[in-house]
Structure formats: structure tokens, C-alpha cells
Amino acid sequence: MSQQGYLSNEGHQVTREEKKVLAGTxxxxxxxxxxxxxxxxxxxxxxAVLYFEPLGEESETLAQLVAWASVGISFLFRPLGAILAGWIGDRFGRxxxxVITLMGMGGATFLVGVLPTHATWGMAAPLLLIVLRVIQGLSAGGEWGGAALLSVEHAPRHKRGLFxxxxxxxxxLGMILATLFMFGLNAFLTEEQFLQWGWRVPFIFSFVxxxxxxxIRRRVEESPVFTEMKERKKESSAPLKELVTTHKKYTFLAALIFAANNAAGYLVIAFFAAYGASSLGMxxxxxxxxxxxGGVGWFIFTVFGGWIxxxxxxxxxxxxxxxxxxxxxxxMWFLIDTGVVWIFTxxxxxxxxxxxxxxxxxxxLYAEMFPVSIRFSGVSIGYAFGSIIGGAFAPMIAQAILDGTGQSWMIGLYISGLAIISFLAVSVVPKKLQxxxxxxxSEREEFKMAPKLKAD
Structure with a gap:
């Protein structure tokens, strides 16, 4: 790719369709x-109290560990969701x-909000809760890849990071919205009201x-890259097979690149708040x-990261x-353990x-790592396996480390170790892919980034 070709988009003005794509994703x-x-x-x-009550009678810690594990179970099904989504996305479009993943995630979330507790339905309640988590995992496995590719494949070359x-x-933003909901409920409801019905409100509201x-999404046009690929009849007859045989390296790298971010992110999302309340008396x-x-900070620095x-x-x-x-x-754990809210923050x-x-x-980064015909499968499966290695059981592992050692900074050692692995993995990605x-x-073949894919 010539520098001239790269700069030819410098005067690009975001079109109405591109704005719809960005809004939809x-x-x-x-x-x-x-x-x-x-x-x-x-x-x-x-x-832990409402659905894993029998375990709580033996040990509150055990019940909480199982509750954290239920968060991670859905991640185990993300690869399957990614494979199914990749198969559909590489053939029928992003x-x-x-639409499918949105309906699956939303329907499962709504049903969690109306699911009876263990006190009412016995063991059926936690089992159904796990089933709904599995559905969420399948949906999440396909959601990100489609949204990521729609945004990047609509972007001019010099704005792919921004798009x-x-x-x-x-x-x-999802974290901010969820936290605002929980914050409001906590401010206006008593502890008893929150346990009885208040916690259900955010789940039921997700239907709206x-x-x-x-x-919004139904108005978004299909990715121009996928459309062009279809017109050229370049779709692979077995994108997953092509992915496994020709792009194992990049799929593996994609998983490792995401692992540490996902693990550290889930501490921000859920563990820190629970730790502050249960262990620090906040x-x-x-x-x-x-x-x-923290969610606001994450938003600001994510925008900066894409732009820079x-x-x-x-x-x-x-x-x-x-x-x-x-x-x-x-x-950071020595600041967190002060229990002083502004230092904690x-x-x-x-x-x-x-x-x-x-x-x-x-x-x-992911879009540029994979050829068009297997791109959806590549980014989705890499992302899904990265979430298993990283965030799937990060809160549970953090809780186990804390219970086993009594030293919170040991959790930091675990996160730091993962970050070193992810740092090394991203360092292997050729910079000329950008x-x-x-x-x-053709440019990918010229750079010898991957074997040439067969076409139908």
C-alpha cells in the first residue's frame, strides 16, 4: 500500500450512512x-443469597465463588456463539x-429479571439461571465481531481506529448505564426492597x-466490504476450516491480545465494588x-486509544x-485497601x-489481521477465546486468590502476569498490516501475511 493511497482519505467527510453505522454499532x-x-x-x-442459598449455609465464601463462576460460565459458550455467528456472518452478512444476537441477549436478560429464586423454585431456579447465562454467552460471542467489522469496514483507511x-x-457506556441503574436503586430502596424486587428492575428494563x-440497527446498510466480496463470489465454502488451517497464528494471537484487558476490565466492572463493600466495609x-x-475514565481513554x-x-x-x-x-491495591472513597476511585x-x-x-487491529472471507470468524473466535482466558473467571480467580492468601496485591500479580503475555502477543503483529x-x-499476499485463500 502506498502512502499516497493511505492519505487519499484525509479529506473524507463522514456520510449519513456512516453515521447510521456508527450509531447502530x-x-x-x-x-x-x-x-x-x-x-x-x-x-x-x-x-449468592437468592439463587445459591444452600451453599451459603455451608459457607458464604463458597456461595459467592459460585455466583462469580456463573458469570464466567457464559464465556465458555462464547466460542460456539462466535463460530455460529462467523458462519452466518461470512455467508449472509454482518x-x-x-439482529439475532441482540434478540438473544435481550430475551435472556429479561427472563433473568422475572426468574423465581431458589426459595420459590428450589434447584430449578439456579439451573434455569445458568441456562439463561449460556444464551447470553452464545449471543455475546457473535455480537462484538459483527459490530466491530461493520464499523471498521465502513471506515476510510486513515480512520479505522476512530470508527x-x-x-x-x-x-x-454499558457499564455506566448499568451502574447508574444500580446506584439509583440503592439510593431509593431499602436493603430489603432491593433484595426482594429492586435488583430485577434493570433486567426487565432491558426489554425497552x-x-x-x-x-436503529435495522436501518443500517450491510458492510461494503462484505457486499463487494459477495459480488466477486469470493466467499469461502468453509470459513472456519480456512481459519483453522491457514490462520491459526493470528487467531491465537487475537485471543492472547485481548486476555489481559478483559481480565482487568472485569475487576472494574464487578469485583472492585463487591470487594469494597464486603472486605473494606465501604x-x-x-x-x-x-x-x-471508573466507567467514565474507561470511556474517555477508549476514545483516546482508538483515535491515537x-x-x-x-x-x-x-x-x-x-x-x-x-x-x-x-x-493500585494499596490505594484500594485504604477504603477511602476518593483514593479507591x-x-x-x-x-x-x-x-x-x-x-x-x-x-x-483485528480486522486488519484477517482476510475478508474469514474475517468475521477470525475476529469473533479470537475475541471469544480471549474472553475465556481473561475475563471469564477473573472475578472468581480474584476471590480465590484473596481467600487463599489474604493479600489483595496478589490479585495484581495475576493481572500483571496476564498483561505481560498480552503485551508480547500484540508485539508480534506486523505493523505493516495497519x-x-x-x-x-492482494496487499496481504504481497506482504506474505497469510497463504492465499481458495475461492469457490
Whole structure:
């Protein structure tokens, strides 16, 4: 790719259709992650008591560990969701996947909100809760890949990081929305009211948000890259097979690149608030306030990460983000353990300074790593396995480390170790992939980035 070709988009003005695409990816991912986060926060506050009650009679710690484990179970099904979504997305388009995953995530979340507790339905209640988590996992496995590719594949070359940042900021925005809901409920309800019915309100309200997201997404056009690929009849007869045989390296790298960000992110999403309330004696209002401010910081630095990656490079942006996490993961616990709300909050905000640069450019980085015919499968499966390695059981592992050692900073050692692995993984990605032609794989073949794919 010539420098002239790269700069030819410098005068590009965002079109009305591109604005619709960005809005569709942003709104959808925000709502789907809102659904995911309200469950994670409920797991930290109420699910151990309401759905895993028999375990609580033996040990409150055991019940809480199982509640955290129920958060991670859905991640185990993300690869299957990614495979199914990749199969559909690589054949029928990115848009249809987004609608299917949105309905699956929203329906499961709503049903969690009306599911009777263990006291009413006995063992059927936690079992059905797990089934609904599985459905959420299948849906989440396909959601991100579709949104990421729609945004990046509509972008001019020099703005892929910026465009791809939109589905990324759905994570902190979803967290902010979920935390605001929990914060409001905690402010206006008594502890008894919150346990009896208040915690259900955010789950039931998700139905309204899903309808709104569907109305926005149905107006979005299909990705131009996928459309062009269809016109050229280049779709692979077995994208998953092609992915496994020709792009194992990049799929594996994609998983490792995401692992540390996802693990550290889930501490911000759920663990810190629960830890502050249960171990440090902080009020739920204080810990939710800290989480809310942390979500704002995550949003700001994710926007910055996507924007700056178009200027200094995606690999370098990731390295800066992970460098911050490596350095900060252990010292932050000494601030958190003060139990002073503003110091507690500061520790979280500094962590988000690393989370943003190691997340904002992810959509663009992944899209440039895979050829068009297997791109949906590649980014979705890499992302899904990364979430298993990283965030799936991060809260549970953190709780187990805390219970086993009694030293919170040991959790930081675990996060720092993961961040070193992710730092090394992203460092292997060739920098010359940035700005590569996404419609035509001739440049990829010229750079010898991957074997040439067969066409039907």
C-alpha cells in the first residue's frame, strides 16, 4: 500500500450512512454490555443469597465463588456463539448477525429479571439461571465481531481506529448505564426492597432498550466490504476450516491480545465494588460511585486509544496500554485497601488509563489481521477465546486468590502476569498490516501475511 493511497482519505467527510453505522454499532453494543454487566453486578451483590442459598449455609465464601463462576460460565459458550455467528456472518452478512444476537441477549436478560429464586423454585431456579447465562454467552460471542467489522469496514483507511472505537466504547457506556441503574436503586430502596424486587428492575428494563436498538440497527446498510466480496463470489465454502488451517497464528494471537484487558476490565466492572463493600466495609453507594467514575475514565481513554492508534500505530497504542497495566496492577491495591472513597476511585481511574489504549484500537487491529472471507470468524473466535482466558473467571480467580492468601496485591500479580503475555502477543503483529486494503487481499499476499485463500 502506498502512502499516497493511505492519505487519499484525509479529506473524507463522514456520510449519513456512516453515521447510521456508527450509531447502530454503538447503541447495540452498549445495550448488550449493559445486559452483561447488570448480571455481573447482581452476582456481586445478591445472586449468592437468592439463587445459591444452600451453599451459603455451608459457607458464604463458597456461595459467592459460585455466583462469580456463573458469570464466567457464559464465556465458555462464547466460542460456539462466535463460530455460529462467523458462519452466518461470512455467508449472509454482518447485519443479520447483529439482529439475532441482540434478540438473544435481550430475551435472556429479561427472563433473568422475572426468574423465581431458589426459595420459590428450589434447584430449578439456579439451573434455569445458568441456562439463561449460556444464551447470553452464545449471543455475546457473535455480537462484538459483527459490530466491530461493520464499523471498521465502513471506515476510510486513515480512520479505522476512530470508527472501530465506537463498538468498543459500548463497554464503558454499558457499564455506566448499568451502574447508574444500580446506584439509583440503592439510593431509593431499602436493603430489603432491593433484595426482594429492586435488583430485577434493570433486567426487565432491558426489554425497552432492546426494542430501541433493533429499530436503529435495522436501518443500517450491510458492510461494503462484505457486499463487494459477495459480488466477486469470493466467499469461502468453509470459513472456519480456512481459519483453522491457514490462520491459526493470528487467531491465537487475537485471543492472547485481548486476555489481559478483559481480565482487568472485569475487576472494574464487578469485583472492585463487591470487594469494597464486603472486605473494606465501604457502603454500596461509595463503591458504585467509584465504579461509575471508573466507567467514565474507561470511556474517555477508549476514545483516546482508538483515535491515537490512527496516528502512532495500533501496536504501539496497545503496548502503551498494557505497559500501564503491568506497572499499576500491583500498587493500585494499596490505594484500594485504604477504603477511602476518593483514593479507591483514583486507583480505578488510573487502571482505565491502561484499559482504554489496549481496547480502543482492537476492532481495527483485528480486522486488519484477517482476510475478508474469514474475517468475521477470525475476529469473533479470537475475541471469544480471549474472553475465556481473561475475563471469564477473573472475578472468581480474584476471590480465590484473596481467600487463599489474604493479600489483595496478589490479585495484581495475576493481572500483571496476564498483561505481560498480552503485551508480547500484540508485539508480534506486523505493523505493516495497519492501513492494509480490507476489500482486496492482494496487499496481504504481497506482504506474505497469510497463504492465499481458495475461492469457490
Amino acid at each position: 454503538l447503541v447495540g453494543t452498549t445495550i448488550e454490555w449493559y445486559d452483561f454487566f447488570i448480571y455481573a453486578q447482581a452476582a456481586g451483590f445478591v445472586l 447485519k443479520v448477525v447483529l 472501530g472505537m465506537y463498538p468498543q466504547i459500548g463497554v464503558p 432498550l432492546i426494542v430501541a436498538a433493533y429499530l 457502603s454500596r453507594t461509595e463503591t458504585l460511585t467509584a465504579s461509575l467514575i 492508534s490512527d496516528r502512532i500505530g495500533r501496536v504501539l497504542t496497545f503496548q502503551i496500554g498494557y505497559g500501564i497495566i503491568i506497572v499499576w496492577a500491583i500498587p 483514583l486507583a480505578i481511574v488510573v487502571l482505565t488509563m491502561g484499559l482504554g489504549p489496549s481496547y480502543g484500537p482492537q476492532s481495527a 492501513g492494509i486494503n480490507l476489500q482486496d487481499d
